[in-house]
Amino acid sequence: MIARSLAAALAVAAAGFAAPAHAQDVAAGEKSFNKCRACHQVGETAKNSVGPELNGLFGRKSGSVAGYNYSDANKNSGITWDEAVFAEYIKDPKAKIPGTKMAFAGIKKDEEIKDLTAFLKQFGADGKKK
Numbered sequence: 001m002i003a004r005s006l007a008a009a010l011a012v013a014a015a016g017f018a019a020p021a022h023a024q025d026v027a028a029g030e031k032s033f034n035k036c037r038a039c040h041q042v043g044e045t046a047k048n049s050v051g052p053e054l055n056g057l058f059g060r061k062s063g064s065v066a067g068y069n070y071s072d073a074n075k076n077s078g079i080t081w082d083e084a085v086f087a088e089y090i091k092d093p094k095a096k097i098p099g100t101k102m103a104f105a106g107i108k109k110d111e112e113i114k115d116l117t118a119f120l121k122q123f124g125a126d127g128k129k130k
């Protein structure tokens with residue numbers, strides 16, 4: 001009995017540690033994503049607009065969203081989006097992918113990029129929160 005409740009307590013603790021990000025990072029990231037919303041959508045109803053939808057971004061190859069008309073620069077960049085390359089890109093998109101048609105100056109603050117990453121990471125390829 002004691003062993004069982006100990007196991008349950010450990011399971012709860014482990015689940016806590018496994019949480020991908022702190023809630024306040026995600027909330028701050030959602031606010032930061034307002035800078036992207038004019039051109040990008042995420043979530044279950046996301047569609048391509050000015051830019052491609054950003055569901056399941058981390059692990060995705062650049063230029064791979066079906067039905068979106070990418071620039072050659074983006075399509076041929078050879079990037080697979082992970083946290084590090086995303087951070088570099090979003091700081092200065094035109095420096096990371098010269099010739100991209102994403103007209104966005106960039107986000108300079110590392111903290112804000114971290115929050116934005118936490119927000120975007122929630123969404124799986126199907127747009128559902130993981």
Ligand code: HEC
Binds near residue numbers: 050065070102103107
């Ligand atoms: C003014 C419109 C605009 C804004 C604002 C904008 N983007 Fe983009 N974004 C684009 C376009 C257009 C592309 C496609 C670029 C290409 O094909 O060259 C793109 C491409 C991307 C890609 C590459 C996707 C892929 O599938 O390879 C990522 C990642 C991205 N944007 C993230 C963001 C984030 C995060 C923000 C907000 C911080 C943002 N963008 C703000 C227009 C925008």
